[in-house]
Amino acid sequence: MxxxxxxxxxxxxxxxxxxxxxxxxxxxxxxxxxxxxxxxxxxxxxxxxxxEPLEIFPVCHHSPASAVAMARRLREKQPTVVYLELCEDMAPILTELRNCRLPVAVQAFATEVVGFPAEWAPLSVVAPITEASAEYQAIAYALDTPGVELVLVDRSSDHVFQWSPREGTPEPSVPADAAPEEEAVLHGEAVGVEIGDLRPRFAELEEHLLHHGKVRHWSEWWHQYVEVPLGDSDHHTYRQVMTLIGSLFRRLAPGDPRRVRVDEDRERYMWARMREHLTRTGTDPADCLYVCGAFHAASRVPEFGVGGTDTFVISPPSGSTWRHGLIPSSHAAIEAQFGLAGGSVSIAATEWAKYLKRSRTTPFRLAGQAGTKRAPRKELPAPVADSAPTDALTGFLRRPPVLDALDESELLGWSVEIVRAARRNGYLASTADAIAVFQTSILLAGLRDRAKPTPYDFQDAAITCIEKDRVPGRRDVQRLVEIMMGGDRVGQVGYDALPPLARDVHDRLAPLNLPLQQRGVRRALLDIASYPELEACSDLLWMLRYLLPVGAARPIMGERRLGERPIQESWDLALGTHQRALIELGYEGVSVEQVLEQRLRRTANHPRATAAVVLGTVEDATLYLRSPRLAAELGTRALDVLSAERGVEGAPEVLARIRRLLAHHRTADSVLPPWIEAFVTAGYAHYCTLLPTAFVDDDATAPQVAAMLGFLFGMESLALSLGCDRSQLELALAQSHPREPDRVALLWAAQVQLGDLSRPELRARCDELLSNPLTLPAYPRYLSGFVHALDPVPGLVDFVVEAVSTAFARLPDRLLIPWLPTLVATLRTSGTHLAPRLTREAARTFPSTLPALDRWVPPWLQLDDDRSPAARHTGARVRLLASYPGSCTALAELLGYDDPWEESSPDRSVGLLAEFPDTAVAVEALVAP
CATH class of the missing domain: 1.10.287 (Helix Hairpins)
Incomplete structure (x- = not known):
C-alpha cells in the first residue's frame, strides 16, 4: 500500500x-x-x-484520462470509503442517476433566501456529470458495490454562496463568448461546481503554453500534452504528473486574496469532514480513497492530511431552504459554463471510448443506467497490493513526445464524413474537398510537430477547405465537425428521478398520448367539445404557459378569457426541451396549482407591487385557478395597495382590469364579491382625492388622467349605490385648474358629463380657440385631449368627429401635418375601443355616396344640437335667405307678398318657408354656393 x-x-x-x-x-x-x-x-x-496515508487521487474535470485511471485504480485498490469532492448536501440525490441518461447535472436550488441579498434569489448550484468523468466512475463504483460508502466532503451549496463576494450577484461560470445555442443554456444562471478546475490562473502562463504548443486554445493544449500522454500511463505516473500540474498552476497563480481564501477554505473544509468521518467510523485511512481536483491535491494548508490540525471552524448554514434534484445537461452547456472550447467535451467522450477499447478497461456504470451499454456483471478481483512509489516524474519529463503513426483509414473516414455532412447542410462540397481536408490535416499536424492529426487539426482543415465565404445553412463547419466527433449529447432525467410535481404533470397530460419527455416540439390537438375530459389538460397547459419559459407550452389556437369555456385548442409542447424549468418548478411545490398560488401571493405581497400588479394577480387567480378564496385575499391586498398609492401611473391598467373583473362577476355571480364593492368605493374616493393634483402634475399623462375619469364615471352608478357621494366628484372637478391643453380638454369633457357645461358652450369655446391666433397652435393638443376623453365620456364621440373635421378644414398645414402623427399615436395607444367609435360615428355623419357629398352640409354648421331636425333645416334656410335679400324680396313678390324683406323679421321668413316648402327647397338648391 x-x-x-x-x-x-x-x-x-x-x-x-x-x-x-x-x-x-x-x-x-x-x-x-x-x-x-x-x-x-x-x-x-x-x-x-x-x-499521505489516505490516498489522494487527483483528477481533472471531464478528462477521459482521469476517468480511465480512476476505473483502473478502483478495481485494483477496491476502497471501502470513497471521499469525493462534491457538495456534501447533494449526496441523497446521487442514487437517482441510474434513472437518467447522461449527461445530467446535480442541482441544489433555493427560492426562499435567508441570510443572502434578496437580488441573489433564486440560488442555484449545479454539478454536471458525464460518463467520461472520474467522479461518475467513483459514484458508480460506490453505489453499486456492496460495503462501499460514498462520502461527499466539499462545502455545501449554502457555503458556496456564503463564501461569495457580497458586492453583487454571484456570476455563473459562463465565459463571455459562450455559445448562444439552446443546449448551452440548460444550466440557466446556476453557479457551477466541478472537480479539478485545471487551468492556469496566470494569463501569461497560459498564453506562453498555447504559443509554444502551437495550439489555439487551452482545451487543445490539454488534449495534446496531457490527455494523450497520460492515457496509457500507469497509476504512479498518473498521480505524480497530475499533482505536479496542480502544484505548478497553484504556485504560479496570481495572489488574489479572495480566491486564495476560498480555495484554502474548501481544502480545510474537506479535510475536516474526512477526519470527522474517520474518527466517527474508525475506518483505516489505507482503505479509503480521496478523489479531488489536482489543484487541491497540492494543498499546503495546515489542515492537510489525516494528521492535520483541527483549527478550521465550519460556519453554520443560513436559513435558506435548499431542494435538490437532477436537471438535464449537455456537452455544450458544460463547455459554456466552465469556459471550455466548443466541442471539447464531445471530443473527450470520443477519446474515452478509444481509451476503453485500447486499454481493455471495464468502466463502472450504474445498474440500469439509461443511454449506456449494459456492461456484463463481473465480480471484482482481489485487490492488488501497491508497490512502493518511485520517481516516475523524471522519466516522464525526459521522455520525448510519442508520435503516433498516422491512421490513414480514420482520417480518411473523417474527411469523407465531413463532406457528406456539409453537402446535407447546403455546402457545395465534393470529393476534391475531401481530399483537400485529408491533406491539409496532415500538413497542419506537421506544422505543429505532430505526426498524427488531432481532431482539432482536422477541424481547422475542414473549416479552411469547405467553408469558403458564407454559411448556407444553420450550422457552420466547426459545428458539423463537433457533431461528427460525437455531437452535443443532451441528457435526460428519467420519470422516476423527477420531482413529484413533474411526474404529476406528465400523468395529467397522459390523455394527450404524446411522448412529452422527449426533446422537440409536439403538436397537441384538444377537441374539448367532443372529449370533455381534455378540459383538465387545457387548464394545466394554461398554467404551465404562465409558469414555464416561452416555448415550453405555446397555444396555436384558443385563448383563455374570464367567463369563457374552451371548445377547441391547439398547442405546441416542448416539455422535454424545457425539462430543467419543469424540474425547478418541483422545487417550489408538489403541484402546479400550489406553485402558481405561491407565485401569485409572492407577486402581490412584494414591497414594490402596485395596485395594477396586484389586480393582475387577482385576474390570474380567477382565470387559471378559479379560486374565489385566493381572489378575495389578493383583492383585499389590492385595496390596501391602492389606498397607499400617491401617484396615478397605474390608473389605465387598474381601470382595464377592474372593468374585466366586474363584467365577469356580474355575469357569473348573483352578487358581487365584497372585495370588489370595497375596491370600487375606495377607488372612487381615492381618485376623487387625487384628481385635482393629477390635472396639474407634470408627471401625469393625459391617458392616466383620462383613466381616472373613466374609473369615476364608469363606476359611478355602483359607487353611488354603495354609499358614495357625488359631491366628491363635483368638488374635485371644481378644484381642478389644469394648464396643459389636453388636460383642459379632459376637464371640459368631464364638465359636460356632469352637466356643468352644455354642448353649445363647448362648441363656442372651441370656435374661440380656432379664431384666436394665440391659441391656434395649441388646438391639436386640445383635440388629443378630446380623443382621450372618449373613454370616460363616450357620449362626446359626435363632438370629437366634429372637432377633428373642423380642424382638418380650418387648421393651416404647418400645424395640421405635425399633429397627424400625434393623432395616430393617440389612437393606437388608447386601445382598440376608441378608433371603432370614431369610425362608426364618422360613417354615420358623412354621406356614403359621392353625389350626396356635393350638396352635403355638415351638421355642426347648422343650428344648435338642442333643436329638432326640422328646426335645424328651417334655420339653415332662414340664414340662406338672409344672405340673399334681393332674391328673397323677388320671391315674396312672386308669391303675392308686398312687404319687402327685412333681416330683423325672421318670423315672417319662417312663416314663408313653412307655407311654401317646395319653393324654399328649390331656391336653396338654386342659390346655394
Missing amino acids: TASTGAPAGRQAFDALRTQLRDAAATFADGPDVLADILSGIVDDVDRALA
Whole structure:
C-alpha cells in the first residue's frame, strides 16, 4: 500500500529530481533564485501528496484520462470509503442517476433566501456529470458495490454562496463568448461546481503554453500534452504528473486574496469532514480513497492530511431552504459554463471510448443506467497490493513526445464524413474537398510537430477547405465537425428521478398520448367539445404557459378569457426541451396549482407591487385557478395597495382590469364579491382625492388622467349605490385648474358629463380657440385631449368627429401635418375601443355616396344640437335667405307678398318657408354656393 512507504521513502525517491531541477534553475537563471524555489516546491508538493496515508487521487474535470485511471485504480485498490469532492448536501440525490441518461447535472436550488441579498434569489448550484468523468466512475463504483460508502466532503451549496463576494450577484461560470445555442443554456444562471478546475490562473502562463504548443486554445493544449500522454500511463505516473500540474498552476497563480481564501477554505473544509468521518467510523485511512481536483491535491494548508490540525471552524448554514434534484445537461452547456472550447467535451467522450477499447478497461456504470451499454456483471478481483512509489516524474519529463503513426483509414473516414455532412447542410462540397481536408490535416499536424492529426487539426482543415465565404445553412463547419466527433449529447432525467410535481404533470397530460419527455416540439390537438375530459389538460397547459419559459407550452389556437369555456385548442409542447424549468418548478411545490398560488401571493405581497400588479394577480387567480378564496385575499391586498398609492401611473391598467373583473362577476355571480364593492368605493374616493393634483402634475399623462375619469364615471352608478357621494366628484372637478391643453380638454369633457357645461358652450369655446391666433397652435393638443376623453365620456364621440373635421378644414398645414402623427399615436395607444367609435360615428355623419357629398352640409354648421331636425333645416334656410335679400324680396313678390324683406323679421321668413316648402327647397338648391 502507498501508506506503508512512509514519508522518508518518498523524500528519497525525489531527491534526484530535486537536484536536477535546482541545477537547471541555476543554469537558466544564472544562479539560485525564485525559480529554483518554485521548482523545488513543486516536487515537495508531489512528495507530500504521495506520502499521505489516505490516498489522494487527483483528477481533472471531464478528462477521459482521469476517468480511465480512476476505473483502473478502483478495481485494483477496491476502497471501502470513497471521499469525493462534491457538495456534501447533494449526496441523497446521487442514487437517482441510474434513472437518467447522461449527461445530467446535480442541482441544489433555493427560492426562499435567508441570510443572502434578496437580488441573489433564486440560488442555484449545479454539478454536471458525464460518463467520461472520474467522479461518475467513483459514484458508480460506490453505489453499486456492496460495503462501499460514498462520502461527499466539499462545502455545501449554502457555503458556496456564503463564501461569495457580497458586492453583487454571484456570476455563473459562463465565459463571455459562450455559445448562444439552446443546449448551452440548460444550466440557466446556476453557479457551477466541478472537480479539478485545471487551468492556469496566470494569463501569461497560459498564453506562453498555447504559443509554444502551437495550439489555439487551452482545451487543445490539454488534449495534446496531457490527455494523450497520460492515457496509457500507469497509476504512479498518473498521480505524480497530475499533482505536479496542480502544484505548478497553484504556485504560479496570481495572489488574489479572495480566491486564495476560498480555495484554502474548501481544502480545510474537506479535510475536516474526512477526519470527522474517520474518527466517527474508525475506518483505516489505507482503505479509503480521496478523489479531488489536482489543484487541491497540492494543498499546503495546515489542515492537510489525516494528521492535520483541527483549527478550521465550519460556519453554520443560513436559513435558506435548499431542494435538490437532477436537471438535464449537455456537452455544450458544460463547455459554456466552465469556459471550455466548443466541442471539447464531445471530443473527450470520443477519446474515452478509444481509451476503453485500447486499454481493455471495464468502466463502472450504474445498474440500469439509461443511454449506456449494459456492461456484463463481473465480480471484482482481489485487490492488488501497491508497490512502493518511485520517481516516475523524471522519466516522464525526459521522455520525448510519442508520435503516433498516422491512421490513414480514420482520417480518411473523417474527411469523407465531413463532406457528406456539409453537402446535407447546403455546402457545395465534393470529393476534391475531401481530399483537400485529408491533406491539409496532415500538413497542419506537421506544422505543429505532430505526426498524427488531432481532431482539432482536422477541424481547422475542414473549416479552411469547405467553408469558403458564407454559411448556407444553420450550422457552420466547426459545428458539423463537433457533431461528427460525437455531437452535443443532451441528457435526460428519467420519470422516476423527477420531482413529484413533474411526474404529476406528465400523468395529467397522459390523455394527450404524446411522448412529452422527449426533446422537440409536439403538436397537441384538444377537441374539448367532443372529449370533455381534455378540459383538465387545457387548464394545466394554461398554467404551465404562465409558469414555464416561452416555448415550453405555446397555444396555436384558443385563448383563455374570464367567463369563457374552451371548445377547441391547439398547442405546441416542448416539455422535454424545457425539462430543467419543469424540474425547478418541483422545487417550489408538489403541484402546479400550489406553485402558481405561491407565485401569485409572492407577486402581490412584494414591497414594490402596485395596485395594477396586484389586480393582475387577482385576474390570474380567477382565470387559471378559479379560486374565489385566493381572489378575495389578493383583492383585499389590492385595496390596501391602492389606498397607499400617491401617484396615478397605474390608473389605465387598474381601470382595464377592474372593468374585466366586474363584467365577469356580474355575469357569473348573483352578487358581487365584497372585495370588489370595497375596491370600487375606495377607488372612487381615492381618485376623487387625487384628481385635482393629477390635472396639474407634470408627471401625469393625459391617458392616466383620462383613466381616472373613466374609473369615476364608469363606476359611478355602483359607487353611488354603495354609499358614495357625488359631491366628491363635483368638488374635485371644481378644484381642478389644469394648464396643459389636453388636460383642459379632459376637464371640459368631464364638465359636460356632469352637466356643468352644455354642448353649445363647448362648441363656442372651441370656435374661440380656432379664431384666436394665440391659441391656434395649441388646438391639436386640445383635440388629443378630446380623443382621450372618449373613454370616460363616450357620449362626446359626435363632438370629437366634429372637432377633428373642423380642424382638418380650418387648421393651416404647418400645424395640421405635425399633429397627424400625434393623432395616430393617440389612437393606437388608447386601445382598440376608441378608433371603432370614431369610425362608426364618422360613417354615420358623412354621406356614403359621392353625389350626396356635393350638396352635403355638415351638421355642426347648422343650428344648435338642442333643436329638432326640422328646426335645424328651417334655420339653415332662414340664414340662406338672409344672405340673399334681393332674391328673397323677388320671391315674396312672386308669391303675392308686398312687404319687402327685412333681416330683423325672421318670423315672417319662417312663416314663408313653412307655407311654401317646395319653393324654399328649390331656391336653396338654386342659390346655394
